[in-house]
Amino acid sequence: MNNFEFKNPTKIIFGKDSIEKLSKEIPENAKVLLLYGGGSIKNNGIYKQVKTALENVTVIEFGGIPANPEYAVLMEALEVIKTENITYLLAVGGGSVIDGTKFLSAAALYEGHSPWNILTDNIRTEKGLPFGTVLTLPATGSEMNSGAVITRAETKEKLGMGGPGLFPEFSILDPQVITSIPERQLANGLTDAFTHVLEQYMTYPIGALLQDRFAESILQTLIEVAPRVLKDPTDYEAASNFMWSCTMALNGLIQKGVPTDWAVHAMGHELTALFGIDHARTLAVIAPSHYKYHFEAKKEKLAQYGERVWNITEGSTDDKAYAAIEKTEAFFHELGINTKLSEYTKDYEGTAETISQRFTERGWLGLGEHKNLTPDKVEKIVKMAY
Amino acid sequence: MNNFEFKNPTKIIFGKDSIEKLSKEIPENAKVLLLYGGGSIKNNGIYKQVKTALENVTVIEFGGIPANPEYAVLMEALEVIKTENITYLLAVGGGSVIDGTKFLSAAALYEGHSPWNILTDNIRTEKGLPFGTVLTLPATGSEMNSGAVITRAETKEKLGMGGPGLFPEFSILDPQVITSIPERQLANGLTDAFTHVLEQYMTYPIGALLQDRFAESILQTLIEVAPRVLKDPTDYEAASNFMWSCTMALNGLIQKGVPTDWAVHAMGHELTALFGIDHARTLAVIAPSHYKYHFEAKKEKLAQYGERVWNITEGSTDDKAYAAIEKTEAFFHELGINTKLSEYTKDYEGTAETISQRFTERGWLGLGEHKNLTPDKVEKIVKMAY
Numbered sequence: 001m002n003n004f005e006f007k008n009p010t011k012i013i014f015g016k017d018s019i020e021k022l023s024k025e026i027p028e029n030a031k032v033l034l035l036y037g038g039g040s041i042k043n044n045g046i047y048k049q050v051k052t053a054l055e056n057v058t059v060i061e062f063g064g065i066p067a068n069p070e071y072a073v074l075m076e077a078l079e080v081i082k083t084e085n086i087t088y089l090l091a092v093g094g095g096s097v098i099d100g101t102k103f104l105s106a107a108a109l110y111e112g113h114s115p116w117n118i119l120t121d122n123i124r125t126e127k128g129l130p131f132g133t134v135l136t137l138p139a140t141g142s143e144m145n146s147g148a149v150i151t152r153a154e155t156k157e158k159l160g161m162g163g164p165g166l167f168p169e170f171s172i173l174d175p176q177v178i179t180s181i182p183e184r185q186l187a188n189g190l191t192d193a194f195t196h197v198l199e200q201y202m203t204y205p206i207g208a209l210l211q212d213r214f215a216e217s218i219l220q221t222l223i224e225v226a227p228r229v230l231k232d233p234t235d236y237e238a239a240s241n242f243m244w245s246c247t248m249a250l251n252g253l254i255q256k257g258v259p260t261d262w263a264v265h266a267m268g269h270e271l272t273a274l275f276g277i278d279h280a281r282t283l284a285v286i287a288p289s290h291y292k293y294h295f296e297a298k299k300e301k302l303a304q305y306g307e308r309v310w311n312i313t314e315g316s317t318d319d320k321a322y323a324a325i326e327k328t329e330a331f332f333h334e335l336g337i338n339t340k341l342s343e344y345t346k347d348y349e350g351t352a353e354t355i356s357q358r359f360t361e362r363g364w365l366g367l368g369e370h371k372n373l374t375p376d377k378v379e380k381i382v383k384m385a386y
Numbered sequence: 387m388n389n390f391e392f393k394n395p396t397k398i399i400f401g402k403d404s405i406e407k408l409s410k411e412i413p414e415n416a417k418v419l420l421l422y423g424g425g426s427i428k429n430n431g432i433y434k435q436v437k438t439a440l441e442n443v444t445v446i447e448f449g450g451i452p453a454n455p456e457y458a459v460l461m462e463a464l465e466v467i468k469t470e471n472i473t474y475l476l477a478v479g480g481g482s483v484i485d486g487t488k489f490l491s492a493a494a495l496y497e498g499h500s501p502w503n504i505l506t507d508n509i510r511t512e513k514g515l516p517f518g519t520v521l522t523l524p525a526t527g528s529e530m531n532s533g534a535v536i537t538r539a540e541t542k543e544k545l546g547m548g549g550p551g552l553f554p555e556f557s558i559l560d561p562q563v564i565t566s567i568p569e570r571q572l573a574n575g576l577t578d579a580f581t582h583v584l585e586q587y588m589t590y591p592i593g594a595l596l597q598d599r600f601a602e603s604i605l606q607t608l609i610e611v612a613p614r615v616l617k618d619p620t621d622y623e624a625a626s627n628f629m630w631s632c633t634m635a636l637n638g639l640i641q642k643g644v645p646t647d648w649a650v651h652a653m654g655h656e657l658t659a660l661f662g663i664d665h666a667r668t669l670a671v672i673a674p675s676h677y678k679y680h681f682e683a684k685k686e687k688l689a690q691y692g693e694r695v696w697n698i699t700e701g702s703t704d705d706k707a708y709a710a711i712e713k714t715e716a717f718f719h720e721l722g723i724n725t726k727l728s729e730y731t732k733d734y735e736g737t738a739e740t741i742s743q744r745f746t747e748r749g750w751l752g753l754g755e756h757k758n759l760t761p762d763k764v765e766k767i768v769k770m771a772y
Contacts, residue, residue, distance in 0.1 A: 001626040003401025008394070014643065015389025207623035210607045210630050217599030224595060237593035240387040244643070245596050257400065257630070 001208040004256040010144045011170040014244065016236070018174045019046065022053035022090075025132055025170045030088035032059045033081055035101050037093045039063055044180035046136055050092055060084050065093065068151040068158065068272055068279065069100030071116065074107070078115065081108050081129070089131035091168075094185075095140025095192075095279075098133050099148035102166045105129045118161050119150055125163035132170040136177045138243040139189035139280065141196060141250025143171035151273065158269040173247065175239035183230055187335040188280035190226045193246040194219060194331070195283040199262050200255040202291065202301050203369035208258045212304070215254045219309045221245045226335060259369035264290050266367050267378060270355040275345050284332040284339050289384035291325050293377065297370060341386050352382035387594040390642040396530045397556040400630065402622070404560045405432065408439035408476075411518055411556045416474035418445045419467055421487050423479045425449055430566035432522055436478055446470050451479065454537040454544065454658055454665065455486030457502065460493070464501065467494050467515070475517035477554075480571075481526025481578075481665075484519050485534035488552045491515045504547050505536055511549035518556040522563045524629040525575030525666065527582060527636025529557035537659065544655040559633065561625035569616055573721040574666035576612045579632040580605060580717070581669040585648050586641040588677065588687050589755035594644045598690070601640045605695045607631045612721060645755035650676050652753050653764060656741040663730050670718040670725050675770035677711050679763065683756060727772050738768035 013021050026032060032054065041047040051059070062077045080086070081104060089108075091101035105128030107115035117123065135143045142148065147162035178186065201215040222245050228238035248254070267290070268282030277285070291298055299321040306312035306324030315323070329339050341348045356379035359365075367373040399407050412418060418440065427433040437445070448463045466472070467490060475494075477487035491514030493501035503509065521529045528534065533548035564572065587601040608631050614624035634640070653676070654668030663671070677684055685707040692698035692710030701709070715725050727734045742765035745751075753759040 001401075001623065001630070003404060005397065005399050007397035011391065011393035013391050015387075018389065207627070209610060209623075209627045210603060210634065213603030213606060214600060217596060217603050220599060221596045237387065237595075240643075241593070241595045244387070248596065257626075 001206060001211075001257040002259070006252060006256045007164070008144065008167065008252050010167045010251075012144060012173060012247070013170060014173045015240075016174060016176060018172050019049040019134055020053055022050060022132075022134065022172060023056065025172075026054070026057055026088055026090070028057065030057050031084065031086050032057055032088045032090050033077070033084070033086040033104075034059050034061045034090050034092060035065060035077065035097055035104070036061075036063045036091075037065050037067070037097050040180070041092055041136060044136075044177070046092065046134065046177060050090075050134055054090075060086065065097050065100045067096045069096045069103065069148075071150055071152040072154070074100050074103055074150070075115070077104055078107050086129070089129055091131060091133040092136060094135070094137030095142045098135070098140070098142040098168070099150065101131050101133070102128070102142070102146075102148035103150050103161065105131050105166055106161065106163070116152070119159040123161070123163075125161070125165040127165040128163075130169050132172075133168045134172045135243075137181055137185060137189060138173075138175075138178065138246035139185075139192040141193070141247055143168060143173065144247045144251035149269065156273045158273045173243055175236060175243045178229065178239045178242070179233045181233065183336070184278075186229055186233065187337055188278050189246060190222055190229065190242065190335055191284050191332060191337050192280035193249040194222050195264060195280070195287055196249040197222075197254065198287060198328075199264055200258065200260045202298055202305065203259040203261055204297065205300050205304070206258055211254050211256065211258050214248075216305070216308050218245050218249050218254070219305070223309070223331065226331075230335065261369050263368040263373050266359075266364070267355060267382060270358060271341065271351070274351065274354065275347075277344050281337055281344065284337045285341050285344070285385050286381065288325055288329045288339055289381050291328075293381045293384060294368075295321065341382075348386050351386075352379045355379070355382050387592060387597075387643040388645070392638060392642045393550070394530065394553065394638050396553045396637075398530060398559060398633070399556060400559045401626075402560060402562060404558050405435040405520055406439055408436060408518075408520065408558060409442065411558075412440070412443055412474055412476070414443065416443050417470065417472050418443055418474045418476050419463070419470070419472040420445050420447045420476050420478060421451060421463065421483055421490070422447075422449045422477075423451050423453070423483050426566070427478055427522060430522075430563070432478065432520065432563060436476075436520055440476075446472065451483050451486045453482045454662075455482045455489065455534075457536055457538040458540065460486050460489055460536070461501070463490055464493050472515070475515055477517060477519040478522060480521070480523030481528045484521070484526070484528040484554070485536065487517050487519070488514070488528070488532075488534035489536050489547065491517050491552055492547065492549070502538070505545040509547070509549075511547070511551040513551040514549075516555050518558075519554045520558045521629075523567055523571060523575060524559075524561075524564065524632040525571075525578040527579070527633055529554060529559065530633045530637035535655065542659045544659045559629055561622060561629045564615065564625045564628070565619045567619065569722070570664075572615055572619065573723055574664050575632060576608055576615065576628065576721055577670050577718060577723050578666040579635040580608050581650060581666070581673055582635040583608075583640065584673060584714075585650055586644065586646045588684055588691065589645040589647055590683065591686050591690070592644055597640055597642065597644050600634075602691070602694050604631050604635050604640070605691070609695070609717065612717075616721065647755050649754040649759045652745075652750070652759075653741060653768060656744060657727065657737070660737065660740065661731050661733075667723055667730065670723045671727050671730070671771050672767065674711055674715045674725055675767050677714075679767045679770060680754075681707065727768075734772050737772075738765040741765070741768050
């Protein structure tokens with residue numbers, strides 16, 4: 001096990017009808033900017049619940065934050081924060097709205113030349129404008145971590161940011177919200193959380209026995225509840241386990257003391273930036289090829305995952321490892337998620353070279369747990385995913 | 387799954403040679419009271435490491451906090467805190483020193499008549515004197531939670547306390563400390579952590595699928611590393627998983643959203659108060675009888691535990707459940723832990739009646755996950771444990 005530090009101060013308020021507890025979490029004299037996305041919260045009742053809970057504080061609204069939170073839109077929100085002297089941010093939405101809010105939390109107190117530099121210069125935010133979240137879509141885990149990914153359409157870029165100042169002060173998780181989520185987004189959420197765990201687990205054995213079992217626990221739970229969530233989003237037992245699994249998948253716990261990969265995300269982000277493919281689906285496209293390409297380096301963990309999560313008991317380590325990749329791909333298919341780039345776009349030719357070139361330009365020469373994912377390997381993996 | 391709230395702000399600093407990081411965690415102008423136990427830290431090198439890391443702050447020392455932290459001793463430390471205007475507490479020890487420090491953190495700012503009332507009146511501490519810990523004995527999980535248990539020899543009482551103000555600000559966990567721990571205490575630590583998980587798991591199914599799997603993960607890990615820890619405490623892989631398992635067993639995570647029991651602890655505490663039996667050993671004495679007595683109410687979880695943790699695949703639910711209790715008792719025996727009260731004292735006659743009477747006097751009529759553990763049941767369970 002590697003040395004690690006772990007601190008996660010976010011307060012989780014989880015359960016049925018928990019949105020009404022919002023009023024106790026925001027300081028009485030706060031001036032709140034309520035941030036949301038495309039407006040679905042106005043149709044599913046969440047907006048009304050939030051507004052009712054906030055009736056004793058001053059609230060200004062900023063809607064329209066798109067999936068893959070767009071820098072240009074966020075800069076408009078930043079203007080509102082400054083003009084209106086906002087003191088507290090409240091994200092009501094999924095990962096995109098929460099990630100956008102984290103960017104705003106950082107940018108509101110950033111003193112540099114341009115807030116875009118927070119992303120390009122990897123500036124860690126030690127202190128941001130305080131914020132909380134009401135989660136409307138289980139998937140990214142952003143509600144209990146301090147990271148965010150921001151997109152800039154102008155340059156077709158998608159970059160990460162973070163820092164200890166960017167944990168939500170609280171996050172409200174009411175599993176009942178999933179009853180109004182379209183099946184496509186539920187499948188995305190399941191895939192996203194599943195892949196988050198894989199990124200922190202599918203590396204090489206390092207004797208972190210407990211972390212391995214926790215990671216496997218989340219994968220097992222997601223596999224168990226996935227068909228139930230898709231079949232009947234009103235199944236509260238399935239919904240609550242889905243929601244809590246998504247949060248635990250990326251709140252920092254399972255990555256402590258172990259090597260992590262994150263190369264699937266790095267390549268997947270490019271597919272979103274280039275083609276607008278849903279984030280989770282890009283992960284399902286890249287992951288199987290990535291694991292096949294790095295089979296030798298990852299086969300011990302692949303086999304352990306096959307044994308413990310998929311109950312694959314027959315065959316050699318290689319057999320189990322390979323079968324585990326096939327099981328993973330089949331799981332994505334059962335969720336209705338395609339795993340080949342050509343199923344999403346006809347314009348896939350040249351994508352591998354483009355992404356490889358972008359990695360070269362950014363100087364990304366050493367991603368992955370062995371820090372050896374060079375652009376030529378990226379090119380091969382993306383091609384395998386066509 | 388039940389509704390829940392979860393917040394755990396303790397910063398964990400985990401790994402080899404992590405004690406040297408202590409200097410960065412304590413405010414520069416702090417006046418520190420360094421609290422420790424019987425003085426073993428002076429022989430195993432930990433005291434020296436701590437003092438070196440603290441050379442730039444003012445430190446006063448208070449040693450001699452006994453196992454089952456004694457109220458009378460703690461009152462002497464409280465006097466030092468007040469006389470010396472201490473601003474920061476540092477516990478260097480196991481659960482007893484850390485629990486004692488939590489009591490002091492609360493008592494230092496308590497404005498009531500007598501600090502003993504914090505325990506007798508169940509006063510929750512919202513804000514305590516800030517403190518950190520350097521863990522020298524993995525077992526209780528006190529390093530990452532906000533609870534404590536204090537003993538008063540004068541009245542043979544052992545009572546709990548807690549509150550959100552009693553999380554350590556940081557805890558330093560260097561698994562290398564276990565190399566100097568006597569085998570008896572290592573066995574206690576393994577038993578303590580194992581039983582902590584059982585108290586939060588061995589109830590009835592409530593559809594908290596992920597919490598169940600996390601609990602099982604800790605049990606599986608403890609079973610896996612226990613023989614290695616006892617055979618060779620320098621086995622770092624085993625030590626680090628043991629240490630992290632103990633912390634995760636009682637940092638709040640696995641109890642969220644599920645019913646919890648804690649009746650084994652309530653009865654076990656009395657055995658410590660009456661006979662001075664090591665805390666962990668009292669749990670091993672009570673648990674098997676408790677599970678046998680409540681077999682019908684707990685058999686579904688017992689069987690699930692048997693299947694997933696002990697790989698018991700044959701037989702009915704009843705068969706698996708019973709076999710799981712036997713496996714648990716055998717596990718304690720393999721650690722060198724006796725599971726009958728008569729193996730600890732010849733004066734066990736009348737103990738059941740005494741403990742039952744104490745429960746009656748305290749008005750404890752409804753412990754356990756069904757809040758139905760009446761004193762007459764306590765009497766029967768303790769008798770079964772003779």
